[in-house]
Amino acid sequence: MDDAEDGDVILHEYGHAMQDSESSAFGHSSRYGPAAVAEGSSDYWAAVMSWRSPHTANEDDVCIFDWDAIRYGRFFPRVQPEKSGRRCGRRTDVNRTLDEATARCPRVPFGGRYAPDPHCVGEVWSTGLWNIRRSLASEGRARARDMDQIYLASQFMYTGKETLKDAANALLCADEDLHPKGRPGDCRGEHYAVIHREMTRRGILH
Ligand SMILES: [Zn+2]
Numbered sequence: 080m081d082d083a084e085d086g087d088v089i090l091h092e093y094g095h096a097m098q099d100s101e102s103s104a105f106g107h108s109s110r111y112g113p114a115a116v117a118e119g120s121s122d123y124w125a126a127v128m129s130w131r132s133p134h135t136a137n138e139d140d141v142c143i144f145d146w147d148a149i150r151y152g153r154f155f156p157r158v159q160p161e162k163s164g165r166r167c168g169r170r171t172d173v174n175r176t177l178d179e180a181t182a183r184c185p186r187v188p189f190g191g192r193y194a195p196d197p198h199c200v201g202e203v204w205s206t207g208l209w210n211i212r213r214s215l216a217s218e219g220r221a222r223a224r225d226m227d228q229i230y231l232a233s234q235f236m237y238t239g240k241e242t243l244k245d246a247a248n249a250l251l252c253a254d255e256d257l258h259p260k261g262r263p264g265d266c267r268g269e270h271y272a273v274i275h276r277e278m279t280r281r282g283i284l285h
Contacts, residue, residue: 085147087125087168094121098234105237111189112242114197119204120234120246126171126209127227141209144168171209173202176282177243204243207281208250214273229253229270247278 082088098117099106105113122143129140139145145165175183177200184199208230216223233253237246248266255268278284 082147085144087129087144088147090125090128091121091143094124097124097231098237101231101234102237104239105234105241108239108241109190110240111194111197112240112245113237114189115200116204116237116241116243116246117201118198119201119206119208119243120230122169122171122201122205123208123230126205127212130212130223137213141170141172142167143170169198169202169205171202171205173206174210175203175206176280177203178282200243203281203283204246207247207277207283210277210280211270211274214277215270225258225270228257229274232257243283247274247283250274250278 095106095117098120105117108114125143126140129135142165145167147168173180180200180203181195184195186193187196189197208226212223212226215226229250230253233246233249236249236252241249251268251271251274252266254270254274255264255266258269260269260271261267275284
């Protein structure tokens with residue numbers, strides 16, 4: 080199976096291209112934190128684009144690389160068929176905390192040591208973003224699009240040492256920039272409560 084046959088793969092890689100152009104320090108970093116944020120963000124972007132396509136259900140959106148994953152099972156035994164029979168390379172509804180993912184994700188070589196797979200830890204981040212989007216979408220499709228704008232704006236603030244916590248705080252500040260409320264500069268915009276609550280659930284903010 081050719082990776083390039085899967086629309087989710089194209090969208091995921093396009094997500095990385097946006098990251099590179101919005102913050103080259105982030106895009107070109109070889110550190111672990113930026114890698115986990117980048118992989119999760121790109122999975123989120125693939126889910127968003129699926130949501131924006133006609134006639135998709137939530138399962139279509141959160142199941143990433145489901146065409147590519149038809150053959151993944153041979154190489155990545157951890158990809159199990161879903162109840163529906165479809166396989167997902169990754170998902171954006173993995174409701175783990177950051178600590179749980181760090182403990183359970185397979186360890187892979189990274190920067191001369193072994194570390195939890197940043198793609199797997201990234202699922203905590205993509206799930207956090209997706210849950211926020213779902214909360215906002217329940218108030219209407221325009222609200223869900225607010226989340227995409229907030230997410231894209233937040234990436235301009237990313238640094239070469241970005242952590243998931245930094246990225247969650249960038250999301251809060253981008254929300255305030257786009258949807259100001261209360262005291263200027265306190266990064267508590269209109270969607271502060273929903274963003275902060277979800278990022279706390281994921282163990283990214285405390
Ligand atoms: Zn990637």
